[in-house]
Amino acid sequence: MGNSDNENPYFARLQNAKKTRKWLLEQRGQKAAEALKKNAFDALYVDSLEAARTEILNRIPKGAKIGVGGSMTIRQTGVLDTLEKQGNVIYDHWKPGLSDEDVLKIRKAHLTCDVFLTSANAVTLEGALVSTDGIGNRVGAMTFGPNMVIVVAGVNKVVNDRESAFRRIKEVATPQVVRDMGLEVPCAVTGFCVDCNAPMRACRVTVILERKPFLSDIHVLIVGEDLGF
Numbered sequence: 001m002g003n004s005d006n007e008n009p010y011f012a013r014l015q016n017a018k019k020t021r022k023w024l025l026e027q028r029g030q031k032a033a034e035a036l037k038k039n040a041f042d043a044l045y046v047d048s049l050e051a052a053r054t055e056i057l058n059r060i061p062k063g064a065k066i067g068v069g070g071s072m073t074i075r076q077t078g079v080l081d082t083l084e085k086q087g088n089v090i091y092d093h094w095k096p097g098l099s100d101e102d103v104l105k106i107r108k109a110h111l112t113c114d115v116f117l118t119s120a121n122a123v124t125l126e127g128a129l130v131s132t133d134g135i136g137n138r139v140g141a142m143t144f145g146p147n148m149v150i151v152v153a154g155v156n157k158v159v160n161d162r163e164s165a166f167r168r169i170k171e172v173a174t175p176q177v178v179r180d181m182g183l184e185v186p187c188a189v190t191g192f193c194v195d196c197n198a199p200m201r202a203c204r205v206t207v208i209l210e211r212k213p214f215l216s217d218i219h220v221l222i223v224g225e226d227l228g229f
């Protein structure tokens with residue numbers, strides 16, 4: 001008996017189901033991008049990570065100093081390698097071997113860089129970006145400082161409204177982030193938020209960008225793929 005996908009009796013239905021899912025996510029991603037535009041963000045839905053990568057690189061001026069938040073999504077795009085090869089200075093506090101002092105300097109540099117690359121924890125269909133930080137350099141830089149901010153979010157981060165965004169942060173994003181970082185907080189062990197008082201509690205600053213702030217230039221790319229946490 002063969003075992004190729006083509007011999008699966010449900011192959012055609014399964015392929016169709018994939019397309020159907022992609023269709024639904026695209027509808028949601030496009031609706032979120034339209035809502036963001038109404039709130040003065042420069043927003044775009046793109047189908048793939050490759051398309052996102054091209055859009056990011058097209059937006060970055062030559063020689064720009066790049067800040068990068070603690071974002072798995074941005075690392076997944078692969079743009080940091082390209083930018084480094086192009087000679088752009090990159091402020092990346094995830095680089096191995098940095099001292100605590102270096103990491104702090106880099107976090108501060110995020111606030112004054114030319115282009116800040118990051119993700120958000122949730123994007124609502126009402127056109128808002130919702131993010132929670134432990135330190136606040138990411139949400140600070142998203143709000144004011146850099147000449148340009150590029151936010152990249154997989155369509156898995158699109159939620160209906162703010163309440164859903166807060167729930168996503170506590171139920172989906174943070175437990176994965178803290179486990180990945182090895183932080184000693186309850187949700188890193190159980191996967192469930194208990195609104196903890198742990199010394200390493202990661203949820204300390206929540207920022208909702210409900211409209212583009214006056215002096216910021218914020219580009220949001222919603223990508224039709226499952227990215228980041």
Ligand code: SF4
Nearest residue numbers: 187193194196202203
């Ligand atoms: S409040 Fe504590 S338990 Fe809840 S998501 Fe944040 S770090 Fe985890």
